[in-house]
Amino acid sequence: MKNVEVKDIQYVKETASFYEITIGVEYFRLRNENYYNSEKRYFKMRMNSDLNAITIIETKRESLFAVKNEFERSATKELIGEWLIKSNAFRKVLNDLIADKKMENLKTDENIIGTIRFLEKLLEITTEDILSAGVERSH
Numbered sequence: 001m002k003n004v005e006v007k008d009i010q011y012v013k014e015t016a017s018f019y020e021i022t023i024g025v026e027y028f029r030l031r032n033e034n035y036y037n038s039e040k041r042y043f044k045m046r047m048n049s050d051l052n053a054i055t056i057i058e059t060k061r062e063s064l065f066a067v068k069n070e071f072e073r074s075a076t077k078e079l080i081g082e083w084l085i086k087s088n089a090f091r092k093v094l095n096d097l098i099a100d101k102k103m104e105n106l107k108t109d110e111n112i113i114g115t116i117r118f119l120e121k122l123l124e125i126t127t128e129d130i131l132s133a134g135v136e137r138s139h
Helices: 070-082 088-103 110-124 127-132
Strands: 003-012 018-031 034-048 054-058 134-137
Touching: 003 034, 003 088, 003 110, 018 110, 034 110, 054 127, 070 127, 088 110
Parallel strands: 054 134
Antiparallel strands: 003 018, 018 034, 034 054
């Protein structure tokens, strides 16, 4: 892995409210046991407003899950759970976002407080949480 970024974070108030974060992962591609270039792909993680259910969402463009068969999709989900969420890069980008949100000093703004709770919850997710999460296509 070369880099992890957060492209977007939002709280959506629809019929069922949820928090959603778009994560970009830049990684090196491997061919014949040699690295030959890097590419960045995205996916979203969504949690309900109670922060007790997680869903992985494919992005419409530059998806980490794009053009994969079921085995590859399952392996990609496993990589997210076994590797990405445990990486220092993932943890750093979330901790930096938490610090930025806290600096906004809007402690009474429910959206800011909820977003901070969501980001903190993402730091606590486990491999099992990811492996048991559903994967949906973006609408």
